[in-house]
Amino acid sequence: MPKIQYPAKHESLDPLLQFIAAYCRKRGVPDKRIKTIELACEEPLVNIFNYTYPPDRPGDVWVTLNAGPNEIIVELSDSGKTFNPVARPDPDVDQDIDDREIGGLGIMLMRKYTDAIDYKRENDKNILRLTFSF
Amino acid sequence: MEIDQRKEENVLVVSVKGRVDAGTAGELDEAIGKLIEGGERFLVFDLKELDYISSAGLRSFLMIAKKIKATSGKLALFSLQEMVLDVFEVSGFNKIIPIFDTVSEAISATT
Numbered sequence: 423m424p425k426i427q428y429p430a431k432h433e434s435l436d437p438l439l440q441f442i443a444a445y446c447r448k449r450g451v452p453d454k455r456i457k458t459i460e461l462a463c464e465e466p467l468v469n470i471f472n473y474t475y476p477p478d479r480p481g482d483v484w485v486t487l488n489a490g491p492n493e494i495i496v497e498l499s500d501s502g503k504t505f506n507p508v509a510r511p512d513p514d515v516d517q518d519i520d521d522r523e524i525g526g527l528g529i530m531l532m533r534k535y536t537d538a539i540d541y542k543r544e545n546d547k548n549i550l551r552l553t554f555s556f
Numbered sequence: 557m558e559i560d561q562r563k564e565e566n567v568l569v570v571s572v573k574g575r576v577d578a579g580t581a582g583e584l585d586e587a588i589g590k591l592i593e594g595g596e597r598f599l600v601f602d603l604k605e606l607d608y609i610s611s612a613g614l615r616s617f618l619m620i621a622k623k624i625k626a627t628s629g630k631l632a633l634f635s636l637q638e639m640v641l642d643v644f645e646v647s648g649f650n651k652i653i654p655i656f657d658t659v660s661e662a663i664s665a666t667t
Binding site: 458 | 577578579607608609610611612614615638639642643646647
């Protein structure tokens with residue numbers, strides 16, 4: 423069960439997605455599916471980078487990988503404030519219709535490409551488990 | 557991510573290669589923003605070598621579409637790879653931005 427730890431910063435996006443992609447390749451996940459798995463992981467990762475830790479006290483994100491016969495399980499966790507990176511933010515009622523739709527775009531895409539999403543708060547950590555069938 | 561450009565029949569063909577994600581979308585915004593500010597109104601994107609796009613990239617293309625519309629110009633994309641086309645379809649963006657298989661179809665649509 424490979425596990426990796428990185429600072430919760432934007433610079434970590436590439437190495438983390440590569441880590442996930444390499445594991446998927448080893449497990450024989452088809453190329454196109456690997457990319458949609460990366461896309462689905464990018465959204466919550468970016469939300470963790472943006473919202474979980476205060477700017478003056480940065481922290482880390484952990485990515486743990488596991489696999490079943492036809493599935494990849496990606497677990498993202500952080501020790502920041504209680505925050506579910508895939509919960510829809512409350513709509514801003516002052517924004518116009520177009521802006522509001524775009525605000526939910528990343529989460530919508532993530533949900534389309536993810537087969538199961540589980541969030542829990544445990545031991546002062548946010549733990550998000552994403553299951554991808556292939 | 558790499559951005560190249562060429563002119564074909566008075567239409568600017570921009571190639572975007574590599575990945576447009578949260579890390580690179582800003583560069584794309586900036587580069588294309590400059591082109592539009594410089595007066596380009598008819599833009600065709602060659603996405604043959606674009607391997608990956610995330611919601612950040614879609615937002616960039618939406619902004620580009622809005623800017624082009626504001627100039628009464630036209631925009632088209634062509635040669636999308638499987639994953640990128642899928643993302644455009646799943647998000648419904650294929651209904652906002654015209655997508656074609658070939659450069660000539662894309663150029664015809666913007667002239």
